[in-house]
Structures are given as structure tokens and as C-alpha cells.
Amino acid sequence: MTRPSHALIDLAALKANYRLADNLSKQGSASAQTLAVVKANAYGHGAAAVAAALEPLAPVLAVACCDEAVALREAGIVKPLLLLEGILSDDEIALCAACDFWPMISDIGQVDAILAARLDRPLTAWIKVDTGMHRLGIQPGELAAQYQRLRDSGKAIGIVAATHLASADELDNPFTTTQIARLDTVARPLELPLSIANSPALLAWSTARAEWNRPGFMLYGNSPFDQPHAVADRLQPVMTFSSQVMALRRLASGETVGYGETWRAPRPSLIATIPVGYGDGYPRTAANGTPVLVNGQRGSLAGRVSMELITVDVTDCGPVRVGDTVELWGRGLAVNEVARCAATSPYELPTRMPARLRRLYRE
Numbered sequence: 001m002t003r004p005s006h007a008l009i010d011l012a013a014l015k016a017n018y019r020l021a022d023n024l025s026k027q028g029s030a031s032a033q034t035l036a037v038v039k040a041n042a043y044g045h046g047a048a049a050v051a052a053a054l055e056p057l058a059p060v061l062a063v064a065c066c067d068e069a070v071a072l073r074e075a076g077i078v079k080p081l082l083l084l085e086g087i088l089s090d091d092e093i094a095l096c097a098a099c100d101f102w103p104m105i106s107d108i109g110q111v112d113a114i115l116a117a118r119l120d121r122p123l124t125a126w127i128k129v130d131t132g133m134h135r136l137g138i139q140p141g142e143l144a145a146q147y148q149r150l151r152d153s154g155k156a157i158g159i160v161a162a163t164h165l166a167s168a169d170e171l172d173n174p175f176t177t178t179q180i181a182r183l184d185t186v187a188r189p190l191e192l193p194l195s196i197a198n199s200p201a202l203l204a205w206s207t208a209r210a211e212w213n214r215p216g217f218m219l220y221g222n223s224p225f226d227q228p229h230a231v232a233d234r235l236q237p238v239m240t241f242s243s244q245v246m247a248l249r250r251l252a253s254g255e256t257v258g259y260g261e262t263w264r265a266p267r268p269s270l271i272a273t274i275p276v277g278y279g280d281g282y283p284r285t286a287a288n289g290t291p292v293l294v295n296g297q298r299g300s301l302a303g304r305v306s307m308e309l310i311t312v313d314v315t316d317c318g319p320v321r322v323g324d325t326v327e328l329w330g331r332g333l334a335v336n337e338v339a340r341c342a343a344t345s346p347y348e349l350p351t352r353m354p355a356r357l358r359r360l361y362r363e
């Protein structure tokens with residue numbers, strides 16, 4: 001018998017979320033374009049299936065690096081692929097030109113390497129400007145010179161000035177406005193198209209919407225904010241992580257459950273054992289009390305998460321039997337709530353789900 005734990009991926013919800021993102025882009029300008037970020041195995045949802053579903057809608061898909069881009073070409077994806085992390089070695093430049101991969105150029109050495117490369121055809125390249133994130137990107141004051149070098153070489157076309165925002169999920173943090181102004185000041189005089197917005201910026205910062213927008217997380221249907229937000233709350237969760245009750249036992253008051261005896265029954269309790277654990281992507285840091293839906297009723301995690309098993313207090317969940325349906329997160333239980341209970345980000349939970357967890361796809 002197959003292990004019942006799996007992630008059901010709703011491709012119709014994915015497409016609806018993309019359309020919502022694209023509508024927001026076009027509120028900035030009717031000609032704005034929305035690429036779809038499918039890096040890190042599409043945030044754990046399965047890059048090949050997600051890219052195939054979004055390819056008819058999105059003009060460009062974005063991955064982290066050449067390896068991810070090559071894997072998508074091997075899966076049959078033909079649209080241009082933006083490399084958000086850029087190139088990691090100079091020999092990737094010719095590959096980018098040949099395969100329509102669009103690297104984000106993030107330092108002057110990479111501009112030098114493009115100018116020195118022998119290319120059969122020009123490469124589409126974006127320039128990443130470091131406006132305050134301080135991970136990657138050229139300094140704002142270097143943009144004009146590096147843009148002119150690339151343009152004059154004839155080796156790079158379709159140049160876009162891009163930046164990445166540090167705190168767009170904090171709705172009252174003025175740093176977003178500072179970063180946008182830093183890019184605007186250096187890129188607008190060059191009449192370059194801009195790309196600024198990730199998901200929280202596209203949803204909440206209209207001044208960040210530009211010629212190209214780069215949503216990732218919101219496509220998978222969850223809010224990037226830790227407070228209610230009228231538009232983000234209309235997104236539809238794409239992944240539902242499910243399992244079934246495997247065993248049930250009654251415990252007397254005072255009995256403990258699991259490794260380290262971290263949960264002690266405060267009353268006579270009914271405990272359900274579920275065949276899912278941190279080896280399947282359920283976070284080991286989830287605290288006692290983390291909600292788990294059993295037959296749609298909220299039970300609560302009781303005891304430490306093991307590699308293959310969790311234990312759930314279902315005393316208040318009504319009648320529960322072996323084989324009953326369990327939801328770890330998804331349509332009925334926001335991944336954001338589980339992430340809070342596990343002291344992590346909702347970006348991390350689906351992204352780190354291992355290959356062994358079955359993904360099932362539904363149109």
C-alpha cells in the first residue's frame with residue numbers, strides 16, 4: 001500500500017493567482033509584464049509541472065541559476081528563463097546566449113566577461129542594482145557606465161535595470177521607498193525599463209510596479225504578510241499537504257507522548273498517529289499545540305515531530321477512525337499559521353519539502 005502522505009497541487013488555483021498578479025502589474029501600466037518565479041523547484045511545488053502550467057500565461061519564467069534553467073529546458077519549457085542569481089562562472093555566458101537564459105548581471109567582472117565572450121548571438125541581460133539589500137548587484141553610481149559598455153558592445157540586448165527589496169512585506173517600512181528612489185534616480189535618465197516588485201511589493205507598494213514584475217510566493221497562493229491584507233487574502237492556496245490517521249490510542253491523564261516526553265496529557269486524551277514527519281517536510285520545530293486538521297476539525301500537535309510520524313491530540317475532534325483525512329496545511333489551514341507555530345517563514349515550509357513526498361497535480 002502507498003504511504004498516504006502527499007501534496008496535492010491545484011494548477012487551476014496557481015493560474016488564478018498568476019492572473020491576479022498580472023492584473024496588479026497592469027494597474028501600474030497596461031504594457032507591464034509579469035514573469036513567474038519558479039526557482040527552488042517552484043517553491044517546492046514541482047518546477048516542471050508548475051512551469052508547464054504557467055508557460056501559456058507568463059512571457060518569462062524565472063529560476064535561480066543555469067542548472068535550474070537547463071532542467072526546465074529538458075522538461076520541454078521553451079519560454080525565456082530569467083536567472084535571478086545570475087551566472088556563477090564565465091562559461092555560462094555562451095550557454096545563456098544559446099539557450100535564451102537571461103542572466104541578472106550583478107558585478108562589473110560579469111560585464112567584462114560578457115564583453116570578452118565569443119557569442120553567436122547577443123544575450124538578453126538584466127543589470128541588478130544594489131539599492132540596499134547588500135547581497136548582489138552593482139552600485140547605483142555604476143549603472144550608467146556598465147549599461148553603456150554592454151549596449152555599445154552589441155553583445156547584450158533587452159537590458160532592464162532591476163533591484164530586489166529588503167522589507168516590502170513590512171507595510172509601514174520606509175526603506176522600500178528609499179530603495180525605489182535609489183533605482184529611479186540612476187535608471188530613469190537612461191530610459192531603461194525597470195524591475196523592482198516581488199510578491200509583497202506587487203501587492204502593497206504601487207510605486208514598485210514597473211515594466212517587469214517578479215512575483216514568486218504569491219503565485220503559490222499564500223499571503224506574504226503577517227497581517228490581514230484585502231488583496232493577498234484573495235489568493236488561493238495551491239498546495240494541500242495531506243495524510244491519514246494511521247493509529248489511535250487513549251492515554252490516561254499524566255501520560256507523555258513522543259521523544260523527550262515533551263507533551264503530557266492534561267486529561268484523558270485521544271492521540272492520533274499520522275505517517276508524516278520532518279523527513280516529508282513537516283517542520284521539526286513545530287511546537288506542541290500546532291494545529292492539524294483531522295476530518296476538517298482542528299486537533300493539536302502533541303509531542304515532538306519525528307522523521308516519519310507525528311502525534312496529534314484529537315480529543316475534541318469528534319469521532320476519529322483509522323484512515324480518516326488529515327490536512328497539515330493548505331486550503332483548510334494556512335501554511336502561514338503552521339509556519340508561525342514552527343518559528344519559521346511560510347516561504348520555507350513548502351520549499352524544503354523533499355523529493356520523497358509525492359506531489360499529485362490537479363487541473
Ligand SMILES: Cc1ncc(COP(=O)(O)O)c(C=O)c1O
Nearest residue numbers: 037084164198199214215216217
Ligand atoms: C531577485 C528576486 N526576485 C523576485 C523574487 C520573488 O520574491 P517573492 O517570492 O517574494 O515574490 C525573489 C525571491 O527570492 C528574488 O530573489
